[in-house]
Amino acid sequence: MPARAGAVLDRAAAGARLDESDAEALLAATGDDFERLLDLASATRDAGLAAAGRPGVITYSRKVFVPLTTLCRDRCHYCVFVDTPAQLLKLHKPAFMSPEQVLSVVRQGQALGCKEALLTLGDRPEDRWPDARAWLDEHGFTSTLDYVGHVARLVTAETGMLVHANPGVMSAEELRMLRPVAPSMGMMLETTSRALFEQPGQVHYGSPDKDPALRLAVIDDAGRERIPFTTGILVGIGETLRDRAESLVAIRDAHERHELRGQGHVQEVIVQNFRAKPRTAMQSAPDAAILEYVAAVAVARLVMGPAMRIQVPPNLSDPAEFDLLVRAGADDWGGVSPLTADHVNPERPWPHLDDLAARTAELGFELRERLTAQPEFVVAADEWIDPGLHAAVEALADPGTGLAATEATPSPSVPGRPTDSEQPESMGSHRMNGSGSASIRRLAEAAASDPRALDDDGWVALLYATGDDLDALTATADDVRRYTVGEAVSLVVNRNLTSSGFRSSGADDPATYTIDDVAAIAADAWDLGATELCIQGILPSDEDPSAYLAIARAAKAGAPGIHLHAYRPQDVWDLADRGGLGLAGALAALREAGVDTVPGTGVKVLSERVRRLVAPGDVEIDRWAEGITAAHRAGFHSTSVLFYGHVETAAERIVHLRRLREMQNTTRGFTEFVPIPLPGPGGGVPLVAGRSALDEHRAMVAVSRLALSGSISHIQIPWTRVGRDAAAELLRSGGDDLGGTLLDGRVKPHAGIEQGLELPVTDAAAIAARLFRPFRQRTTDYREPPAGRRVVTR
DSSP: OHHHHHHHHHHHHTTOOOOHHHHHHHHTOOHHHHHHHHHHHHHHHHHHHHHTTOTTEEEEEEEEEEEEEOOOSOOOTTOSSOOOHHHHHHHTOOSSOOHHHHHHHHHHHHHTTOOEEEEEEOSOGGGTOHHHHHHHHHHTOSSHHHHHHHHHHHHHHHHOOEEEEEOSOOOHHHHHHHGGGOSEEEOOOBOOOSHHHHSTTSTTTTOGGGOHHHHHHHHHHHHHTTOOEEEEEEESSSOOHHHHHHHHHHHHHHHHHTOBTTBOSEEEEEEEEOOOOTTSTTTTSOOOOHHHHHHHHHHHHHHHOTTSEEEOOGGGSOGGGHHHHHHTTOOEEEEEOSSSOOTTSTTSOOOOHHHHHHHHHHTTOEEEEEOSSOHHHHHTHHHHSOGGGHHHHHHHBOTTTSSBOTTOOOOOSSOOOOOGGGOTTOSSOSSBOOOSGGGHHHHHHHHHHOGGGBOHHHHHHHHTOOHHHHHHHHHHHHHHHHHHTOSOEEEEOEEEEEGGGBOSSOOOSTTOBOHHHHHHHHHHHHHTTOSEEEEEOOOOTTSOTTHHHHHHHHHHHHOTTSEEEEOOHHHHHHHHHHTTOHHHHHHHHHHHHTOOBBOOOSOSSSOHHHHHHHOTTSOOHHHHHHHHHHHHHTTOOEEEEEEESSSOOHHHHHHHHHHHHHHHHHHOOEEEEEEEEOSSTTOSOOSSTTOOHHHHHHHHHHHHHHHHTTTSOEEBOOHHHHOHHHHHHHTTTTOOEEEEOOBOOSSSGGGSTTTTOOOOHHHHHHHHHHTTOOEEEEOTTSOOOOGGGOOOOO
16 A cells, blocks of 8 residues: 555545545555655645745634534434433533524623624434424424524624535435525535444444434535535544545535536535544543544645645644644634533533734744635625625725734624723613513623623622522523533642742741752642642741742753642732742743633732722732733733622622623633632521522522633632532532542642642542533643543542
8 A cells, every 4th residue: 555655645645636545545545655645745735825825824713603402313333422312401501592592692702802703503303302393393493403593693783793504414405505604614524434324333323313314415416506505524433444535525526516617515614533532432532543534634735635624623733743644734723612512522622712822833834714604605796696795705804815814893783782891881781780680681691692682680680589480590691501511520639739838947847848849749739630839828928929931940850741730810910029029020030930820819809899898908909909910911811809798788799790791801811710619518698688509609600600701711619618519419410520639649738729629530520420410620721631631530
């Protein structure tokens, strides 16, 4: 095969058209042939981008992912997207998202600059599940695809965003029906392998919509209907190299059959790598091998030619692998969301867009935003896009390039909603208030649709909800969590170390330590699997403030790979003032010493009245805000918190949430919010006399989720304060994260905050399993830990 690969590469370099045998030979290339394959694919891509008038540009679409229904008639062996009606019941999840729920998500995405709403769902669930048929009948829809059309029309009419419809297998008539509401559509071919479809035990057996002939017919029909269409292959599900080769050639042939004036209808080919998922039949199968995957990307480029966009999903590969994927000829990252999870791959978060742009630049390319339809189809809209959508597309497109306009923001055809920055004095626009207990459900639904729809009285009313109203509030908040950050429950493996326990000498108390201990503590945490060391607390007044920096350096020396989450604003101010560095100088020195992110703790409630009464030793509120804002502007991300249940009023809690949201609008520096009750059996002073501690916490978590949605993504449940059982219930009230494992470690275990409390990864995964939700180990900043740092839980 190596000799065959070399000959094929010679022909490909000369411009020859590749057939299935050629593609198969290249998929098996190794050594020098593999390197040459990548070079040729990269050159082919570069020539295509130059011809398109955008040399050196890699594109992406800023989207929201809308999982319209997770019911499906198929049974794919690798899928965690799909639920059964029984699973929906256990998850307290509706059969279909309501139009209101869809618009809630889409509007939040619109506020973050998203222009695409990706509608993804299971294939024809009404053909298998009476529950789906009943829901459609009750709501007046003849089919799931009829409902897709209704939602797509609603999304564009209400928000101006464009829909990419991905509803599975469709007939020509159904494609024709959806064309006026979606500028682009898609359906993965995955593979032409009939063995995977026909043989018992294979991944597509028992899934009628995975018949390769049926899926190829859909791709052909989309060409006849002049629909910009996305398709692709899935690498590593048991297919052979020949299957991959035949799949790529089949896509190319379908594309070319429907060319008009040199342009076919397949707008992009996705080459997606298989990732094994827990709770599936393929959970023990190996992930697609990286070099096999990269070869598939390169061969896709050569088979499809320079004019095709070759897309690779960035969340399914480690950033270190991006170089290979770009060398293999990829030129599109696909849809990336600043708001919603990848509901098909919930364990794989999207990269931050700033990080994706930076990594793309490091590889020598510029990241540019596109619309749902690739630029060539936008420029040729008269041929490819329904006339009824032209105005919506033109409002978002750069007329010269067909890419997304640099300053374009989706705007509804009805009067628009103000952005957060347009109303800095109030979280709400005073359209709805909390008068009357019967309004609680209506208030919750309004908050879910748009957090700016409530005034402060409305938010306070939600905090006071009890009984059935509280159940409705928490259910609404949990739906917002589900349809934005997704179902995954996350946790970071970490250890705490209190800087207040540092002693320059004579650390005889078990809770104290010297600089010589720090490296050993960090190394021990790393050896135990930790990816984070959290350090916070004011140094004793008789210790030199330079010890803040010395501790950070020692920790990094002991464990160079560990993420250092260190020093509250109050601690940073201590270094700034006593060390004579000033705030900016202190932050710069901490960065140089190895600090990666900072805790946003050290404040109870953002109210001077409350601080003076309960924590006069805390840093002043305005100084805390100045410190955390400066940290964000210096490039540090942070947590945010609220300690509740003492002397604060409900209104002061709302002011706190509002101020955090305003700060986030400015800096985008908060990664999570942690509502923390006072310790003790009762969990602090209840807002509602006689209301249980658990219900107090449920109300606080639910309001936090609703008030911060679209701003601070993650709501962390402080399991050390509420206990594991209550934490599970709060994860059903809008929470998505359990914080950290809080390992004590074997070196100076008493030197950590909350020593004696640990939540092993396996225990956290068990909590998620009880809720029928996937578990995800994360890093401090909610990325995926490197493969060697992941704790196996299945």
